[in-house]
Amino acid sequence: MKAAFLAAILLLFGHAGATAAASETPLPSLPADAGHTQRVISYDDASGKNIVVLTESDVSTRTAPGSPDVRLASKRLHAYGYLSTPHGFDRQWSVTDHVKDCPEYTSIGVRHQADRLTVTDLDGDGMAEVWMSYELWCKGDVSPNTLKVIMVENGRKHAIRGETLVELPGTAPVGGLGVMDGHFRKAHPAMRSFAREYWKGASGGGMAR
Numbered sequence: 001m002k003a004a005f006l007a008a009i010l011l012l013f014g015h016a017g018a019t020a021a022a023s024e025t026p027l028p029s030l031p032a033d034a035g036h037t038q039r040v041i042s043y044d045d046a047s048g049k050n051i052v053v054l055t056e057s058d059v060s061t062r063t064a065p066g067s068p069d070v071r072l073a074s075k076r077l078h079a080y081g082y083l084s085t086p087h088g089f090d091r092q093w094s095v096t097d098h099v100k101d102c103p104e105y106t107s108i109g110v111r112h113q114a115d116r117l118t119v120t121d122l123d124g125d126g127m128a129e130v131w132m133s134y135e136l137w138c139k140g141d142v143s144p145n146t147l148k149v150i151m152v153e154n155g156r157k158h159a160i161r162g163e164t165l166v167e168l169p170g171t172a173p174v175g176g177l178g179v180m181d182g183h184f185r186k187a188h189p190a191m192r193s194f195a196r197e198y199w200k201g202a203s204g205g206g207m208a209r
């Protein structure tokens with residue numbers, strides 16, 4: 001196995017307008033619709049110096065077509081992976097997801113689990129695996145949220161899709177199950193093992209298969 005690469009957390013800040021400028025490392029300029037930065041990390045692997053940025057948009061609203069009394073809410077999240085080159089930052093991959101047109105009387109949520117952003121090299125090939133999880137919801141009750149775990153290695157995305165686990169006193173647990181996509185099913189056993197643990201943590205105790 002190659003020596004583990006250095007994973008260095010450079011910045012952790014809340015929203016745009018925070019102290020990104022305090023870093024000595026230049027940051028990539030994000031797309032105009034990226035929204036607010038939630039977290040930035042950098043790491044080195046066999047490809048070079050990389051930066052990952054997690055962002056979320058504001059909630060936007062519009063009037064429902066044909067129903068002037070109904071407002072619909074939407075929100076997006078993004079993740080961007082950049083490689084630092086002599087010519088500047090080159091975007092290698094991105095992840096985008098959203099809740100669209102959620103009736104405003106319900107609760108809309110589009111949220112990175114930003115503190116769980118993690119970098120590994122579980123198969124020891126020198127190429128980092130970047131792990132993230134996020135939740136989506138549009139609901140008016142305490143039902144589970146949609147939960148996704150995404151791992152990106154060398155630009156290739158692997159996903160687990162399912163729901164958060166909800167446990168209320170006096171009732172049976174609801175949700176928690178995640179299903180690995182075809183990329184995860186073919187991934188290195190160490191990655192699948194890590195993925196199950198990662199899902200467990202992201203979902204609040206659920207299982208991935």
Ligand SMILES: [Ca+2]
Pocket residue numbers: 120121122123124125126127128129153
């Ligand atoms: Ca790897």
